[in-house]
Amino acid sequence: MKRRTFVRLATAGTLTVAALGAGGALWLSGPAAPVSGFATIAHARRWVQAIGSGQASATAGWPVAQVFEHCAQSIEYSLSGFPQANSAAFQHTAGSLAFATFTRVGRMQHDLEEPIPGAPALVATDLAVAAQRLDAALAAFEAHTGPLSPHFAYGALDKAQYTRAHLMHLANHAERVRQA
Incomplete structure (x- = not known):
């Protein structure tokens, strides 16, 4: 391949990636959607208390007691530290992109049977x-x-971000919980 052709292709590819990245960043920097499922921690606590005081079943995966x-x-690890963390590179790329996407759409979708690493x-x-x-x-x-521990996948989150993460996480798991 001639050098000039290579430079043109490389430049076009770089510009395409930059444009896609800029468009994605613009979309992700828009306003956060309301959290689907639980609007506040108080709302989540009322739901947990109601489920815990009755009969409930899981539609798939872990039993409800293990989901809880x-x-x-x-939540405890956000205060005390996660036993294992993904690499800083992961947290600053895929992890932060996933959290930004969840925040933008107001809901989390993740493997509901994947344990927290460690x-x-x-x-x-x-x-x-x-x-x-x-x-x-x-x-x-x-x-x-006080200070919060970095999330194992998303990295450093402030209190508001962690609140959203916890509410979205619980709401995603709540999709499989049925009160009897």
Whole structure:
């Protein structure tokens, strides 16, 4: 290939990638959509308390007690630190892009049976106990005023961003929970 042809193709490719990147960044920088499912932590806590005080089942995947255990782990780790993190490169690219996309559309879509990296295996069987743990984690997060630990996939998030992340995460899992 002639050098001039290579330079033209390389320049065209770079400009295309830059244009797509700029368009994506512009779309992602738009206003955040309202969180689908739970508008506030108080709303999420009321739902958790209602589910925990009754009968519930999962339509697929983990039992509801383990869903609650998993969501509690995520919230607790935002305060204390995640056991394992993806690389900084991942957090600054795919991780931050995923979070920006979720924020933009107001909902999260993720593998609902993927454990948090390095977290203990899910073992909860008592729905009421798991609901109490999740409710306590939500209350502790809401009351927390200190620094937050970086998310294992998204990296550093401020309190408002973490609130959105937790609400979207719980709402995504809630899609599989049915109250009896």
